[in-house]
Amino acid sequence: MNAAVIIDRRRVLAGGGALIVSFSLGSALAQQQEAPAAAAPSPPGSLKTSPYLDAWIRIDADGVEVFTGKAELGQGFKTAFQQIAAEELDIAFESLKVTTADTRLTANEGYTAGSNSMKDSGTAIQNAAAQVRALLIAEAARRLGLSAESLRTADGAVIAPDGNRLSYGELVAGDMLHVQAQPTSKLRAPATFKVIGRSVPRVDIPTKVTGGAAYVQDMRLPGMLHARVVRPPSYGAQLTECDTAAVEKLPGVVKVVRDGNFLAVVAEKEFQSIKAMNALAAAAKWKESASLPKQDNLLNVLTSLPSQDTTIFERSNPAVAAHKTIEATYTRPYQAHGSIGPSCAVAQFIDGAMMVWTHTQGVFPDRQGIAEMLRMPPASVRLIHVEGSGCYGHNGADDAAADAALIARALPDRPVRVHWTREQEHAWEPFGPAMVTKLKASLDGNGRIADWNFDVWSNTHSMRPGGAGSMLAAQHMAQPFAVPAPRPLPLPEGGGDRNAIPFYNFPNARVVHHFISAMPLRISAMRALGAYHNVFSIESFIDELATLAGADPVEFRLKHLDDQRGRDVIEKAAQAFGWEPDQKPPPDRGYGFAFARYKNLAAYCAVASEVEVNRETGRPRLVRAAAAVDSGQVVNPDGLINQIEGAIVQSMSWTLYESVTFDDTRITSIDWQTYPILRFNSVPESIVVHIIDRPGQPFLGSGETGQGPAAASIANAIANATGKRLRNLPLTRKRIKEAIDA
Amino acid sequence: MMTLKVNGREHQVDVEADTPLLYVLRDDLKLNAAKYGCGLGQCGSCTVIVDGKAVLSCVVPMVLLEGKHITTLEGLGTIAEPAPIQRAFMEEQAAQCGYCIPGMMMRAQALLQKNSKPTDEQIRAELEPHLCRCGTHMRILRAIHRAARLMDTADASPAASGSAR
Numbered sequence: 001m002n003a004a005v006i007i008d009r010r011r012v013l014a015g016g017g018a019l020i021v022s023f024s025l026g027s028a029l030a031q032q033q034e035a036p037a038a039a040a041p042s043p044p045g046s047l048k049t050s051p052y053l054d055a056w057i058r059i060d061a062d063g064v065e066v067f068t069g070k071a072e073l074g075q076g077f078k079t080a081f082q083q084i085a086a087e088e089l090d091i092a093f094e095s096l097k098v099t100t101a102d103t104r105l106t107a108n109e110g111y112t113a114g115s116n117s118m119k120d121s122g123t124a125i126q127n128a129a130a131q132v133r134a135l136l137i138a139e140a141a142r143r144l145g146l147s148a149e150s151l152r153t154a155d156g157a158v159i160a161p162d163g164n165r166l167s168y169g170e171l172v173a174g175d176m177l178h179v180q181a182q183p184t185s186k187l188r189a190p191a192t193f194k195v196i197g198r199s200v201p202r203v204d205i206p207t208k209v210t211g212g213a214a215y216v217q218d219m220r221l222p223g224m225l226h227a228r229v230v231r232p233p234s235y236g237a238q239l240t241e242c243d244t245a246a247v248e249k250l251p252g253v254v255k256v257v258r259d260g261n262f263l264a265v266v267a268e269k270e271f272q273s274i275k276a277m278n279a280l281a282a283a284a285k286w287k288e289s290a291s292l293p294k295q296d297n298l299l300n301v302l303t304s305l306p307s308q309d310t311t312i313f314e315r316s317n318p319a320v321a322a323h324k325t326i327e328a329t330y331t332r333p334y335q336a337h338g339s340i341g342p343s344c345a346v347a348q349f350i351d352g353a354m355m356v357w358t359h360t361q362g363v364f365p366d367r368q369g370i371a372e373m374l375r376m377p378p379a380s381v382r383l384i385h386v387e388g389s390g391c392y393g394h395n396g397a398d399d400a401a402a403d404a405a406l407i408a409r410a411l412p413d414r415p416v417r418v419h420w421t422r423e424q425e426h427a428w429e430p431f432g433p434a435m436v437t438k439l440k441a442s443l444d445g446n447g448r449i450a451d452w453n454f455d456v457w458s459n460t461h462s463m464r465p466g467g468a469g470s471m472l473a474a475q476h477m478a479q480p481f482a483v484p485a486p487r488p489l490p491l492p493e494g495g496g497d498r499n500a501i502p503f504y505n506f507p508n509a510r511v512v513h514h515f516i517s518a519m520p521l522r523i524s525a526m527r528a529l530g531a532y533h534n535v536f537s538i539e540s541f542i543d544e545l546a547t548l549a550g551a552d553p554v555e556f557r558l559k560h561l562d563d564q565r566g567r568d569v570i571e572k573a574a575q576a577f578g579w580e581p582d583q584k585p586p587p588d589r590g591y592g593f594a595f596a597r598y599k600n601l602a603a604y605c606a607v608a609s610e611v612e613v614n615r616e617t618g619r620p621r622l623v624r625a626a627a628a629v630d631s632g633q634v635v636n637p638d639g640l641i642n643q644i645e646g647a648i649v650q651s652m653s654w655t656l657y658e659s660v661t662f663d664d665t666r667i668t669s670i671d672w673q674t675y676p677i678l679r680f681n682s683v684p685e686s687i688v689v690h691i692i693d694r695p696g697q698p699f700l701g702s703g704e705t706g707q708g709p710a711a712a713s714i715a716n717a718i719a720n721a722t723g724k725r726l727r728n729l730p731l732t733r734k735r736i737k738e739a740i741d742a
Numbered sequence: 743m744m745t746l747k748v749n750g751r752e753h754q755v756d757v758e759a760d761t762p763l764l765y766v767l768r769d770d771l772k773l774n775a776a777k778y779g780c781g782l783g784q785c786g787s788c789t790v791i792v793d794g795k796a797v798l799s800c801v802v803p804m805v806l807l808e809g810k811h812i813t814t815l816e817g818l819g820t821i822a823e824p825a826p827i828q829r830a831f832m833e834e835q836a837a838q839c840g841y842c843i844p845g846m847m848m849r850a851q852a853l854l855q856k857n858s859k860p861t862d863e864q865i866r867a868e869l870e871p872h873l874c875r876c877g878t879h880m881r882i883l884r885a886i887h888r889a890a891r892l893m894d895t896a897d898a899s900p901a902a903s904g905s906a907r
């Protein structure tokens with residue numbers, strides 16, 4: 001009933017012409033479609049918002065092209081999408097071309113974030129490709145006067161029983177693919193997959209390892225100029241004085257651009273722009289104000305700021321009585337994305353139209369922001385995604401795009417490349433927010449968890465553009481745009497409360513999200529958002545409770561978990577690690593375990609680790625880790641393993657070493673000396689990742705699933721090695737040493 | 743005008759003497775592999791080989807390079823004919839974003855030219871100046887071990903080595 005109404009509305013919205021093609025598509029697919037699910041009349045993944053098949057697949061005489069509105073960020077999904085399309089279209093992998101996010105060419109898929117690319121775009125491409133293949137078969141049947149069932153496809157062609165071949169290019173005419181997707185598709189059976197499920201080598205790697213142009217940083221357009229920005233020394237600093245005359249006379253300098261507190265210099269050559277930037281920085285006088293909180297007192301700072309409190313989960317079973325109760329507080333500092341290649345963008349302003357090449361995660365929302373900043377209609381602004389250095393969330397990419405656009409507008413016709421300095425990236429990127437969690441739980445008489453209380457204090461975890469006010473250039477202009485009011489990200493995905501609700505089965509539980517709207521430091525989305533700290537807290541505290549119960553950590557987790565896929569992942573990781581109840585690690589070593597289902601609705605991941613602690617210095621070292629992951633149907637196993645390996649190594653670096661530092665006015669962690677991260681002397685001996693494949697199940701994504709479990713697993717191993725529980729991130733050698741000596 | 747020998751070819755470049763090599767490679771010679779990561783000698787992404795030694799090109803001014811032989815990743819091989827180190831990184835799929843990788847490869851190449859059978863410990867020690875934010879370290883190590891084996895077999899079989907042709 002409900003479904004019928006919605007379908008009707010869609011028909012009306014689609015208009016007469018689309019209605020007809022929609023019907024013809026319907027009949028082409030009629031034989032093959034499963035009965036449409038009553039409650040799910042809209043097509044899956046991003047087809048919901050971009051339903052036309054030719055938004056995803058375009059075929060002409062030159063070949064077949066696949067489009068995604070997502071941005072390749074080094075996760076390798078461009079290769080995975082190509083695999084999916086090749087499989088469903090029945091065409092050679094090599095013959096496909098994949099085009100990524102471009103406001104002129106691709107669907108608007110919002111942000112490439114939240115490990116959603118496979119779920120949104122992968123699913124859309126899979127279904128679009130399957131439906132395109134059905135249309136091509138139907139068209140061949142019509143032309144040949146044969147039944148669709150008698151035809152098959154192979155290698156980009158429809159083949160008749162007599163061997164007659166009609167290539168896809170021959171079959172597509174006019175707007176044939178400009179039809180709306182049907183709610184369901186006849187997908188290929190996983191047992192027959194030829195490309196999905198194989199570790200196809202990544203398409204981008206050969207260029208990257210031979211010095212090809214692979215990044216926006218490598219772009220060189222004819223006549224391109226080099227720009228550098230001079231950022232204020234601290235948040236809110238006002239430019240009081242700047243004599244630009246001397247800088248304008250420096251060799252190669254084309255222009256100094258000043259707009260309020262926004263200051264930049266443009267030169268013919270790159271190093272000339274750097275020298276000019278230094279001269280300009282020396283000439284600029286700023287008025288600063290001391291506005292930053294006390295770095296060593298974040299716990300009190302955060303919990304005493306006004307917060308908007310929401311109970312996001314409550315369950316009660318008064319029949320279960322508490323015997324022993326413990327509580328603990330965990331903290332996470334501000335942490336930096338710290339891309340190895342600082343943010344960069346190229347922009348060109350010609351005839352009133354702005355083009356920006358950027359490594360943003362969201363070309364469409366970023367276009368919106370830039371258009372607003374420049375007071376231009378969005379249609380006159382085009383953003384094209386070009387890969388950058390790995391970003392792990394919202395780093396300086398969008399800001400650099402805005403910088404480039406603002407500078408390029410002042411120099412019509414010539415392309416302008418802006419590259420941030422290391423120090424600018426470290427000081428000005430929006431950090432991963434600091435967080436506090438307070439936990440309190442009890443065991444019942446049988447050593448099971450009887451009640452569970454979880455309170456999390458956090459800022460929002462996304463200040464991404466949409467409006468101009470999210471971008472530094474717009475904030476610094478003479479007529480500035482205000483930073484938009486922060487909003488909590490809605491559940492079930494959540495932001496600060498991402499993964500705050502326990503995935504375990506506790507008879508009594510209460511989870512409160514304390515959303516803090518004041519943002520003393522500039523923050524935004526960093527890989528896994530709140531899940532990193534929430535999983536670290538939950539999985540550390542589970543171990544504290546296991547210790548209290550005298551139970552093995554793995555068994556204790558299984559005892560509280562009903563979800564079968566979760567159990568499988570835990571058992572697989574434990575087995576791969578060689579986990580044994582009552583195991584004794586070698587002296588000064590410890591074993592740790594942790595598990596989470598990312599966002600409680602995406603991929604499952606468990607990590608077991610062995611950590612060595614030097615009792616003299618406190619220095620921790622991850623010796624080895626074994627992980628298991630269930631990400632639904634696996635498209636590229638090696639790509640998935642690469643993501644999880646990377647997540648464990650990166651999370652280890654966050655967990656052991658990293659915190660943004662600041663005094664009362666300035667960010668003081670401004671390079672790799674002042675913001676140390678993992679180096680090769682601390683790289684583990686081995687990391688093994690086991691995949692539990694789920695053929696035919698939805699894609700669950702993987703980019704962020706490992707961060708939380710890796711952190712807690714390492715923390716638990718340190719506790720196991722030292723007998724001391726550390727609850728404040730990062731778990732530095734100094735803190736470990738103090739705990740050992742305490 | 744200065745003369746710079748890069749990847750076996752001489753180039754006349756018109757730059758100021760204090761310009762770090764990195765900008766000359768990227769801006770004047772239009773080479774991509776050496777990357778700007780920090781400009782401070784802290785991350786290794788700008789590494790190239792100068793007279794057989796791995797060097798951080800972001801902190802070496804042109805004035806020190808007269809007459810020296812510079813090799814960048816572009817000079818080792820191509821997609822069609824990759825050098826052993828390039829083949830090894832492809833075969834191990836040793837990249838996520840890949841931004842740090844060219845620098846790592848040049849450091850590894852310099853090491854393998856001196857020491858064709860480095861231990862795991864020697865490789866780790868050698869790579870100490872290099873940062874990777876994506877956490878690709880395990881694969882980078884595997885790729886360098888693989889490159890050592892590939893170079894070994896390349897030396898052993900004259901048909902496969904470039905100089906034989």
Ligand code: FES
Nearest residue numbers: 779780783786800
């Ligand atoms: S760019 Fe040269 S060491 Fe970082």
Ligand code: FES
Nearest residue numbers: 840842874875876
């Ligand atoms: S692969 Fe991205 S920084 Fe190393």
